[in-house]
Amino acid sequence: MPSKVAVIQKPPVLLDREETIARVLTSIDEAAREGATLLIFPEAYVPGYPTWIWRLKPGGDMALLSELHAKLRENAVDLSSNDVAKVQEAAAARRVTIVIGINEIDRQFSGTTLFNTVVVIGPDGALLNRHRKLMPTNPERMVWGMGDATGLRVVETPVGRLGSLICWESYMPLARYALYAQNIEIFVNPTWDYGETCLATLRHIAKEAGCWVIGTATALQGADIPADFPERDRLFDAAEWINDGDAVVIKPNGAIAAGPLKREKGILYAEIDTEVARRARRSLDVCGHYARPDIFSLSVNRKPLSPVAFSD
Numbered sequence: 001m002p003s004k005v006a007v008i009q010k011p012p013v014l015l016d017r018e019e020t021i022a023r024v025l026t027s028i029d030e031a032a033r034e035g036a037t038l039l040i041f042p043e044a045y046v047p048g049y050p051t052w053i054w055r056l057k058p059g060g061d062m063a064l065l066s067e068l069h070a071k072l073r074e075n076a077v078d079l080s081s082n083d084v085a086k087v088q089e090a091a092a093a094r095r096v097t098i099v100i101g102i103n104e105i106d107r108q109f110s111g112t113t114l115f116n117t118v119v120v121i122g123p124d125g126a127l128l129n130r131h132r133k134l135m136p137t138n139p140e141r142m143v144w145g146m147g148d149a150t151g152l153r154v155v156e157t158p159v160g161r162l163g164s165l166i167c168w169e170s171y172m173p174l175a176r177y178a179l180y181a182q183n184i185e186i187f188v189n190p191t192w193d194y195g196e197t198c199l200a201t202l203r204h205i206a207k208e209a210g211c212w213v214i215g216t217a218t219a220l221q222g223a224d225i226p227a228d229f230p231e232r233d234r235l236f237d238a239a240e241w242i243n244d245g246d247a248v249v250i251k252p253n254g255a256i257a258a259g260p261l262k263r264e265k266g267i268l269y270a271e272i273d274t275e276v277a278r279r280a281r282r283s284l285d286v287c288g289h290y291a292r293p294d295i296f297s298l299s300v301n302r303k304p305l306s307p308v309a310f311s312d
Contacts, residue, residue: 003159005038006031007216007247007268009261011224014048015068017075017083021046024100025090031267032094037123038159038272041100042218043167043190044116046084047075049218050103051192051242053139055235067230069143076105076114079130084119092125097157099164101190104132106145109307116144118164118190120155128155133166134175148305154182160212160274167191170201178300180209181287185274189215194246199260207254210281212272219245219265252280 008027013019024041031039043049050072056065077083084102091098097120104117116133132147152175154163163179163186170176170189179187187205191198194217206213220243222236229235236242241263248259249270258270284290 002271002273003038004034004036005040005159005214005249005270005272006034006036007040007214007249007259007261007270009042009216009219009245009247009268010265011218011220012045012048014225014229015071015075016226017047017077020048021084021086024087027267028087028090028094028096028098031269032096034267034269036269037096038157038162038186039096039098040188040214040216041098041190042216043101043118043192044103045100045190045218046077046102047072048103049192050140050143051220052235053143064231065142071230072103072143073105073112073114075103077102077117078105078107079119079127080107084121088121088125088127091121091123095123097121097123097159097162099162099188099190101166103144104130113145114143115147116140116166117147117151118166118188120157120162120164123158128157129153129164131164131166134169134172137168149178149300149302150304152178152300152302154179154184157186159272160185160277162186162188164188164190167193170205174298176205176209177287177298180211181298184209184211185277186272187211187213189213191215191217192243193217194244194260194262198246199248202248203250203254203256206250206252207284208286210252210284210286211277212252212257212274213250214248215250216247216261216268217243217245219243219247219261219263224265252277
């Protein structure tokens with residue numbers, strides 16, 4: 001049975017968790033009123049992607065980098081607290097499934113390290129999955145730690161079996177295959193990437209996996225950076241497009257169903273049907289009849305990689 005998906009690419013309030021979550025709640029209400037039951041938000045949406053890392057060289061303005069990282073840490077999401085409780089409550093109230101990127105802080109061990117994380121929230125408000133980005137890209141490694149594979153999972157939702165990789169993780173063939181091998185029907189790619197190369201990759205994944213693919217970055221201009229952002233006018237031009245967004249929904253055969261939504265701060269809607277994904281794998285099922293397990297094998301370690309084990 002078809003379901004309506006809403007791909008949200010409105011700007012967050014950069015470095016402000018509570019104000020960004022307020023915008024999340026507004027978008028949830030708007031999308032739910034339009035009949036959407038699956039809502040997708042971009043990479044690191046709460047409290048925003050640290051776009052300054054591509055403009056400040058590591059080892060350059062260390063004082064500014066330290067100040068920005070401190071603000072990001074202070075506004076990061078602690079999943080062991082009530083930081084996303086309002087989002088979970090909204091999901092339950094509206095009976096929608098939500099996929100949202102966050103800057104997550106590890107309070108259990110270090111108390112300081114951040115992770116680029118995507119969470120799936122079910123229509124009862126429950127946290128269905130937490131996936132931490134396996135390999136931050138280039139200067140992202142100065143912001144986020146490397147995640148383990150505990151969240152490299154496909155979960156059952158009312159809309160379909162859903163899994164997610166973050167941004168350039170979609171270029172990792174083995175990470176993709178780990179999701180394909182779990183009967184994935186909807187592949188979600190919250191990202192900071194956009195443009196033709198990104199779109200070509202997502203279309204390839206749709207054909208390769210025989211599943212629906214949903215991707216979005218954050219449509220963001222310099223004018224969207226808050227006035228109190230340190231050194232804002234030095235780092236950003238108000239008129240520039242920092243990110244085009246390019247929200248897109250792709251059919252299991254690789255054809256585009258909706259989008260890309262380019263340089264538009266809004267919501268992209270589309271109808272998806274998971275039966276289409278099942279039928280797409282009749283001729284090409286890379287984890288089934290098109291696999292060669294007698295030749296190739298993949299082992300995935302999904303055990304939590306804890307930095308310490310205490311014995312009391």
